[in-house]
Amino acid sequence: MTWDLKSIVVAVDGSDQSIRAAQRGVDLARMSGAKVTVVTVVRTPEGWWGIDGEPPTPEALAAALAEGQRRVLARVMEQLDTDGVEVETDEELGDPATMIIAVCEDRQADLVVVGRRGAGLVERLIIGSVADRLAHDAPCPVMIVP
Numbered sequence: 001m002t003w004d005l006k007s008i009v010v011a012v013d014g015s016d017q018s019i020r021a022a023q024r025g026v027d028l029a030r031m032s033g034a035k036v037t038v039v040t041v042v043r044t045p046e047g048w049w050g051i052d053g054e055p056p057t058p059e060a061l062a063a064a065l066a067e068g069q070r071r072v073l074a075r076v077m078e079q080l081d082t083d084g085v086e087v088e089t090d091e092e093l094g095d096p097a098t099m100i101i102a103v104c105e106d107r108q109a110d111l112v113v114v115g116r117r118g119a120g121l122v123e124r125l126i127i128g129s130v131a132d133r134l135a136h137d138a139p140c141p142v143m144i145v146p
């Protein structure tokens with residue numbers, strides 16, 4: 001039985017690593033005829049509790065996050081070569097790994113592709129926390145691109 005690769009989810013946080021990983025996912029989709037969903041997740045701020053001053057309204061906060069997210073996705077899409085591939089973008093708010101998993105379930109993903117590291121500021125020897133969580137909990141095979 002051959003692997004029927006129909007739906008690939010690629011997760012990007014705007015980092016070069018994630019864009020390189022996404023390109024691998026798109027290239028694989030071109031070879032297999034799969035559709036691609038490019039997802040970016042904005043982590044909701046932990047909250048203003050304990051911080052002095054007025055919190056922004058939820059509407060203002062959501063608008064600001066959505067705007068930033070659109071910019072990240074637009075930049076990623078500019079850099080990806082998606083010729084001949086059916087690509088959709090998806091923007092989510094929340095915990096990145098949890099939301100990526102939810103998108104995999106929603107899209108019935110046959111594969112999810114992430115970078116080994118991302119936009120985290122810490123120069124790590126170990127795998128990033130989002131990639132790590134996916135390796136443990138994703139509902140489909142995971143491709144982690146170094």
Ligand SMILES: Nc1ncnc2c1ncn2[C@@H]1O[C@H](COP(=O)(O)OP(=O)(O)OP(=O)(O)O)[C@@H](O)[C@H]1O
Binds near residue numbers: 012
């Ligand atoms: N917010 C996000 N939205 C979509 N994909 C993400 C997001 N964060 C990470 N990823 C995916 O996971 C890959 C690994 O990033 P990860 O966040 O695990 O590492 P890191 O940023 O280096 O470390 P950490 O976030 O644990 O400090 C990225 O290359 C990207 O593919």
Ligand SMILES: [Mg+2]
Binds near residue numbers: 119120128130
């Ligand atoms: Mg990160």
